[in-house]
Amino acid sequence: MGNLDKKQPLRHHFQKHAHQPFNIGQMIRLGLPYYIRYMNENDLSKNLALQAHVLDNLKKADKTHYIIKKDESYLRKFLMKGNAIIGTFLHKGTPGLQDRLAAHMLIVYPQTEKESGLADPTLLPDKDMETISVVSNILVHDDFRGNKLMQIMMDEWLKIAAADGKQHAIAEICVDNEFSWGVFVDCGFSIYAHGYDARDGSHNVYVHKPLDRKFLYSNDPGDTITLQLFDNEKGVLIESAHERLKDLLNQGFHGVHFDRKTRGLLLKKCTGIAPIPKANIPAPGNDNIIPK
């Protein structure tokens, strides 16, 4: 994929390779065999059905802002513009479940700030959209949650984005959606900014993983803070902690680790960004992504 002619729209590539599995495995909890593949416009009814199911099953308080609902014409244009959708399917040999879509995610290659889909594109780390990939609409059907499918698809996204020469992997997630941003932090993303989305009234965190560089953090003990973000009894975000989080992010702290048991977020003061020696950059994995 790194060898692709950059002028050739990636959609040709993604669509040509739709229906060719590039990650085959077994779900860690359920033991069911799955495969991941690119999806194309013939799959959209599956994407829409998964989205409708996940939305229907969200808690009432979360329905309004966890997911920005996409309709068919949006998804069609999305694919036409050279973005990608990857899906995790139950493997062909799974009786009664074969080829059922268990999870999907939208991989955005924005050409303009607006196309990034972020509420506040000024928070993007680079003005050059060629360097950016954003992920959105990450959905795992509740029948298959707890199998790390989001993390598995994210690993594929990071390989795909790196192979396409992108430098920044970015996402925007509701601050109270710890099941989602917790996975980003587990995958080495840093929570680096906070924003308000007037489209749905949500307060969001922005996560960033540089693909060819790494953030540097202060070793000063005063620059490491653990923030108890959630009230474990009531299960809700603590408003004062939320305000403190905004302050700390504005002061240059990053959220770098989340303890799922205590629900404490570890923040460290970021002091800069440094290149990763080429030898230590994970191989883009062209061979596993694109079956020949």
Ligand SMILES: CC(C)(COP(=O)(O)OP(=O)(O)OC[C@H]1O[C@@H](n2cnc3c(N)ncnc32)[C@H](O)[C@@H]1OP(=O)(O)O)[C@@H](O)C(=O)NCCC(=O)NCCS
């Ligand atoms: C966020 C999401 C994709 C993560 O799904 P996943 O990959 O299956 O999550 P994981 O395998 O990492 O789950 C880790 C643990 O969290 C639990 N968990 C995951 N999502 C959960 C949810 N929404 N509610 C309650 N528990 C959840 C899992 O059961 C598992 O618990 P366990 O370790 O005690 O068994 C999934 O929750 C989801 O589809 N949520 C709704 C849509 C959404 O919010 N998308 C993100 C928009 S950016």
